[in-house]
Amino acid sequence: MTGTTNVTAFSSPSFSLHGVGVSSGIAIGHAHLVSNALLEVVHYQLPQHLIEDEIQRFADAVATVKHDLEHIHESLRKNAPAEISAFINTHLMMLADKSLSETPKDIIRKELCNAEWAIKLQMDEVVEQFEQIEDDYLRERKQDVIQVVERVIKVLLGHPHQLSSEQQTSALQQERKLILVAHDISPADAIQFKQHEFAAFITDVGGVTSHTAILARSLNIPSIVALQKARDLIHDGELIIVDGKQGVVIVNPDKSILTEYKLRQEQWELEQQKLQRIKSTKAITLDGENIELFANIEVPEDVVAAKASGATGIGLYRTEFLFMNRREMPSEEEQFIAYKSVAEAMKGQPVIIRTLDLGADKQLSGESETECANPALGLRAIRYCLSEPQIFHTQLRALLRASAFGQIKILIPMLSALSELRQSKLLLERAKTSLRKENTPFNENISLGGMIEIPAAAINAEAFATELDFLSIGTNDLIQYTLAIDRTDDSVAHLYNPLHPAVLKLISLTIKAANKLGKPVSVCGEMAGEAKLTKLLLGMGLRQFSMHPSHILSVKQQILHSQVNQLAHHAKKILALSDIEKIEPLLTKFYTPIEMRAKARH
Ligand code: PEP
Ligand code: MG
Numbered sequence: 001m002t003g004t005t006n007v008t009a010f011s012s013p014s015f016s017l018h019g020v021g022v023s024s025g026i027a028i029g030h031a032h033l034v035s036n037a038l039l040e041v042v043h044y045q046l047p048q049h050l051i052e053d054e055i056q057r058f059a060d061a062v063a064t065v066k067h068d069l070e071h072i073h074e075s076l077r078k079n080a081p082a083e084i085s086a087f088i089n090t091h092l093m094m095l096a097d098k099s100l101s102e103t104p105k106d107i108i109r110k111e112l113c114n115a116e117w118a119i120k121l122q123m124d125e126v127v128e129q130f131e132q133i134e135d136d137y138l139r140e141r142k143q144d145v146i147q148v149v150e151r152v153i154k155v156l157l158g159h160p161h162q163l164s165s166e167q168q169t170s171a172l173q174q175e176r177k178l179i180l181v182a183h184d185i186s187p188a189d190a191i192q193f194k195q196h197e198f199a200a201f202i203t204d205v206g207g208v209t210s211h212t213a214i215l216a217r218s219l220n221i222p223s224i225v226a227l228q229k230a231r232d233l234i235h236d237g238e239l240i241i242v243d244g245k246q247g248v249v250i251v252n253p254d255k256s257i258l259t260e261y262k263l264r265q266e267q268w269e270l271e272q273q274k275l276q277r278i279k280s281t282k283a284i285t286l287d288g289e290n291i292e293l294f295a296n297i298e299v300p301e302d303v304v305a306a307k308a309s310g311a312t313g314i315g316l317y318r319t320e321f322l323f324m325n326r327r328e329m330p331s332e333e334e335q336f337i338a339y340k341s342v343a344e345a346m347k348g349q350p351v352i353i354r355t356l357d358l359g360a361d362k363q364l365s366g367e368s369e370t371e372c373a374n375p376a377l378g379l380r381a382i383r384y385c386l387s388e389p390q391i392f393h394t395q396l397r398a399l400l401r402a403s404a405f406g407q408i409k410i411l412i413p414m415l416s417a418l419s420e421l422r423q424s425k426l427l428l429e430r431a432k433t434s435l436r437k438e439n440t441p442f443n444e445n446i447s448l449g450g451m452i453e454i455p456a457a458a459i460n461a462e463a464f465a466t467e468l469d470f471l472s473i474g475t476n477d478l479i480q481y482t483l484a485i486d487r488t489d490d491s492v493a494h495l496y497n498p499l500h501p502a503v504l505k506l507i508s509l510t511i512k513a514a515n516k517l518g519k520p521v522s523v524c525g526e527m528a529g530e531a532k533l534t535k536l537l538l539g540m541g542l543r544q545f546s547m548h549p550s551h552i553l554s555v556k557q558q559i560l561h562s563q564v565n566q567l568a569h570h571a572k573k574i575l576a577l578s579d580i581e582k583i584e585p586l587l588t589k590f591y592t593p594i595e596m597r598a599k600a601r602h
Contacts, residue, residue, distance in 0.1 A: 013251075013252050014250065014251060014252040014253055014254055014257070015233070015250075015251050015252070016248055016249060016250045016251070017227050017228075017229070017230055017233065017248070017249040017251070018227075018247055018248055018249075019202070019224040019225055019226040019227035019228070019230070019247050019248075019249070020206075020207075020208050020224065020225050020226040020247050020490070020493055021222075021223070021224050021243070021244045021245055021246060021247035021248075022206075022208050022213040022216055022217055022223045022224065022225055022244070023201075023213075023216055023217040023219075023220070023221065023222055023223040023244050023550075024222065024244045024245040024268075025200075025221065025222040025244045025245070025268055026222060026241065026242065026243050026244070026245075026261055026264055026265040026268055027177065027179060027199040027200035027221060027222045027241070027242045027244075027265075028177065028199075028239070028240075028241050028242075028258070028261060028262065028265065029177030029178055029179040029199040029200065029239075029240065029242075030177065030178055030179065030237050030238065030239055030240070031178075031179055031181045031234045031235065031236055031237060031238045031239075031240050031251075032178040032179060032180055032181065032198070032236065033181050033182075033231065033234065033235075033236045034180060034181065034182040034183075034185070041116045041117060041120045041153060042114075042116070042117070043113060043114065043117040044113070044114050044117070045112050045113060046108075046112050046113065046114060047112075048112065051108060051109060051112060054108050054114065054115055055105045055108050055109070055115075057115050057156065058104055058105060058108065058115035058118065058119070058152075058156070059105070061115065061152050061155040061156045062095060062100075062101050062152060064155045065095060065148070065151045065152050065155055066092065066095055066096075068151070069088055069091055069092050069095070069151075070092070072088060073085065073088045073089070073092075086327075087144075087326075087327075090141075090144055091144060091147065091148050091151075094144055094145060094148045095148050095152075099122065099126055100119070100122065100123075100126070100145070100148065100149065100152075103122050104118040104119040104121075104122045105118075107121055107122060115156050116153050116156045116157065119149055119152055119153065119156075120149070120153070123145060123146065123149040126142075126145050127142045127145055127146065130142035130145065177198075177199035178197075178198050178199060179198065179199055179200040179201070179202065179240055179242060180198045180200070180201045180202070181202055181203075181230055181231055181234050181240075182202075182203050182204070182231060183203065183204045183205065183231040184203055184204065184205045184206065185203055185206075198219070198221060199221060199222075199242075200221050200222040200223060200224075200242035200244070201216045201219060201221060201222075201223040201224075202223065202224045202225075202227055202230055202242060202249055203224075203225050203226075203227065203230070203231075204226070204227050204228050204229065204230050204231050205225065205226060205228075205488075205490050206225030206226060206488060206490055207225065207226070207485075207486070207487045207488050207489055207490055207492075207493045207496060208225065208487075208493060208496060208526070209476040209479070209480075209487045209496070209525070209526050210225070210487055210488040211488075213225050214298075214476075214526070214548075215298065217548050217550070218296075218297075218298055218302065218548055220305070220549075220550050221244075222242045222243070222244030222245075223242075223244055224242060224244060224247050224248075224249060225490065225493075226490035226493055227249060228490070230249060233251070234249075234251055238251055238252055239251075239252055239253065239258075240252075240253075241253050241257070241258070241261045243261070243264075275553040275554060275557065276553070278310075278553060278556055278557060278560065279309070279310040279553065280310060281310075281556065281560065283556045283559045283560070284559070284560075285538070285559055285560075285562040285563060285564050286560075286561065286562060286563045287563050287564055287565055289538075289543065289564045290543070291538070291543055291544070291545065291559050292312060292313065292315075292522070292543065292544040292545070293310070293311055293312060293545055293546075293547075293552050293555060293556055293559075294311055294312065294313040294314060294315025294316075294350070294352070294522065294524075294544065294545065294546035294547075295309060295311035295313075295314055295315065295546065295547070295548070295549045295552065296314075296315060296316040296317075296318070296524060296546055296547055296548050296549075297314055297316070297317050297318070297342070298317075298318050298321045299321055299322070300338050300341045300342050300345075302549070303341075303342055303345045303346065305549040305550075306549045307345070307346075308549070309549035309550065309552040309553065310552060310553070310556070311549060311552055312349055313346065313349040313350035313351065313352070313407075314342060314346060314349075314350070314351040314352060314353075314546075315350075315352050315472070315522055315524050315544070315545070315546020315547075316352060316354055316411070316472065316524040316546050317339075317342060317351065317352065317353045317354060318354055318357065319335075319338075319339075319353060319354060319355065319356055319357075319395070320356050320357050320358050322334075322335065322338055323356065323358065329391060329394070331394070332394045332395075332397050332398045332401075333398075335394070335395060335398035335399075336397075336398040336401045336402055339351075339353055339398055339399055339402035339408065340401075340402040340405045340406075342406075343402050343403070343405045343406025343407070343408050344405050344406055346406055346407070347406070348406060348407055349406075349407065350407050350409060351406055351407060351408050351409070352408075352409045352410075352411050352449065352472065352524075352546070353399055353402075353408055353409070353410060353411065354411040354412075354413050354451070355382070355385055355392065355395055355396070355399075355410065355411070355412055355413065356381070356384065356385055356391070356392070356395060356413075357380070357381040357413040357414065358380065358381070358384050359375060359376075359378060359379055359380025359381060359383075359384050360375045360376040360378070360380050360488075376477075376480065376481075376486060376487075380414060381413040381414035382412050382413055382414050382415060382420050382424060383414065383420070385424075386420060386423055386424070386427075389427060392424075392427055393427060393430065393431055393434075396410075396427060396428055396431035397431045397434065397435060399446075400428075400431055400432060400435055400442035400443070400446065401435065401440060401441075401442055403442050403443035403446050404441040404442050404443060408443070408446065409446065409447040409448070409449060409469070409470070410428070410446060410447070410448050410449070411449045411450070411451060411472055412424050412448070412449070412450045412451065413451045413453070413474070414451060414453060414454060414474075414477070415450045415451065415452070415454070415457050415464065416454045416456045416457055417456070418460075418463060418464070418467065421450060421464065421467055421468070422467075424448075425448065425467075428448065432444070447469035447470060448468055448469050449468055449469055449470035449471060449472055450464050450468045450471060450472070451471075451472050451473070451474045451477075451524075452464065452471050452472070452473045452474065452478070452510045453473070453474030453475075453476070453477035453478045453481070453525070454477070454478070454481050455478070455481055455482050455506055458473075458478065458506035458507070458509055458510045459506070459509065461509055461510040461513035461514065462513040462516070462517070464513075465513050465514045465516075465517045465519045465521075466517060468519065469519065469520075470514075470519055470520040470521065470522075471510060471513075471514045471519060471520075471521040471522075472521070472522050472523075472524045472546070473507055473510050473511075473521065473522070473523045473524065473525065474524060474525045475498060475503070475507065475523055475525030475526065475527040475528070476525040476526055477525070478503065478506060478507070478525065479496060479497075479498055479500070479503050479525075480496075482500070482502050482503050482506060483495065483496065483497070483500055483502070483503070497580060498527045498530070498533065499580050499583050499584060499587070500580060501575075501577060501578045501579070501580065501583070504536075504540075504574065504575055504583075505575065507523070507527075507537075507540065508540045508541075508571075508575055511540050511541045511542050512541065515541050520544060521542065521544065522542070522544035522545060522546050523537060523542060523544075523545055523546070524546040524547075526547075528545040528546055528547040528551075528555070529545075529547030529548055529550075529551030529552075529555060530551075531551070531554040531555050531557065531558050531591075532587060532590075532591055533587070534555050534558035534559060534562070535558055535562055535567050535570070535590035535591065535592075536567075536570075536571055536574060536587060536590060538559070538562055538564050538567050538571075539564070539567030539568050539569075539570050539571025539572075539574075539590075540571045540575075541568070557592065558591070558592055561592040567590070570586070570589070570590060573586065574586055574587070
């Protein structure tokens with residue numbers, strides 16, 4: 001895998017692109033480009049006699065967008081959140097407003113310019129007016145103006161607009177699989193793709209553990225990031241092959257390549273089916289050690305996939321996605337319903353719910369990551385919650401209320417100092433007191449855990465383990481902060497290595513500290529789902545893993561072939577090394593190769 005793009009010429013017009021595979025599997029389908037239309041607007045002048053035609057072209061585009069928005073509104077699922085409907089209505093209102101639907105016509109007339117340029121000029125003007133507004137909520141509505149104008153410009157440029165459910169259905173009816181091709185997709189956009197049936201997902205930018213990549217993985221389809229020029233080089237509708245494991249995209253493949261990949265696709269699917277045989281097998285090592293395999297989820301509906309994968313609990317519920325793509329914070333009642341639904345669906349199995357981890361690449365609607373110089377080092381996660389005690393209080397009350405309906409445990413993200421933990425405990429106590437006063441039932445002994453994802457917390461893990469009920473190692477951030485590598489930046493993606501000796505040492509330190517104090521510890525970052533690393537983590541003493549449901553069976557396969565007493569010895573040898581290049585080959589010795597997979601115990 002490489003972070004750089006290589007374009008290899010095949011017999012024209014076929015070519016391949018190389019990026020970073022973030023979700024395995026092979027997809028063959030047609031490209032669906034998501035464009036950033038605003039970047040493509042050019043300015044040109046028109047002769048007087050073409051002006052009325054240009055105005056008509058603009059009016060037609062506005063009418064098309066109106067029709068599309070109305071159609072999307074009508075086809076919304078009955079159970080779609082009310083905010084989505086309100087959001088579409090706002091866009092319709094903005095589109096109908098004279099400032100967007102009429103003023104650009106005057107600009108075309110006056111400036112003798114093209115329609116795209118006219119509406120872009122008008123948008124800049126309107127956005128500037130919004131920026132003067134003091135009220136935060138209204139000021140943020142400038143994003144809606146931008147989105148509406150983008151839609152109009154896309155139509156003017158002849159790009160297909162947002163995929164309507166009608167288009168999707170017809171693509172599916174024709175068995176035409178669609179592959180999403182984008183320059184970049186925010187986590188907020190990616191979560192919306194969960195409703196769509198794309199066959200694969202590829203982007204120009206993004207790191208392997210960026211939240212966009214994590215969401216792509218949760219869609220359970222092949223995904224590649226860091227392709228650099230895919231959005232420019234691939235055209236809408238072109239046939240493409242996506243090999244998520246190798247990080248390769250082949251555009252317009254010739255017949256022989258297509259046949260070869262169809263074969264590989266069948267093999268992959270066969271392998272996945274074989275793994276299904278161990279779905280209900282207990283995750284026990286050859287020497288009888290019981291291992292917990294939990295699932296990571298982003299929205300309550302993910303519980304279905306978690307249960308289908310044979311997970312015996314939820315090890316990480318990232319609640320921040322409930323707060324994104326909307327105008328207002330979710331109420332206590334809405335949060336309570338979401339958390340309770342997960343607790344009930346898991347029927348008494350553990351459900352570890354992480355408190356809000358907003359900030360860095362996960363932003364609320366309308367807020368931009370670039371507003372602070374180093375967002376990953378800024379007001380993120382628990383720091384944000386402690387600075388917004390009312391938001392935190394509401395979430396804690398909702399979590400406590402839901403704890404009466406299952407085995408909910410609370411997990412605090414990004415702890416760096418004990419003072420943050422103590423402040424969080426005070427606020428938890430305050431939320432408990434408020435519920436007691438109302439006689440609202442909750443679990444008085446609810447477990448409180450902390451994420452170890454900052455080197456300072458790993459080095460000080462024993463102190464955290466002393467004051468907490470359990471620990472969860474967030475390797476995605478732990479790697480980012482230990483190696484000073486922005487996990488969303490593809491230009492440094494090649495340096496992002498979970499096997500860096502410093503990272504391994506911090507993980508080992510944390511596991512040892514928790515084990516010494518008899519406190520449960522898990523890994524819930526992407527490392528937990530890497531079957532190649534399972535035996536190393538077992539050797540370090542890890543007995544609890546939490547990962548995306550699609551990885552559970554391949555990790556379980558490794559566990560079934562493990563002997564933990566031997567692995568401890570191997571892990572010790574690896575931890576003594578200070579050179580990644582020596583670590584990688586040793587790791588291969590641990591791995592149970594594919595051929596042995598068929599001999600799984602049942
Ligand atoms: C992590 O950092 O490893 C983690 C699990 O949290 P997130 O990926 O949501 O930051
Ligand atoms: Mg994290």
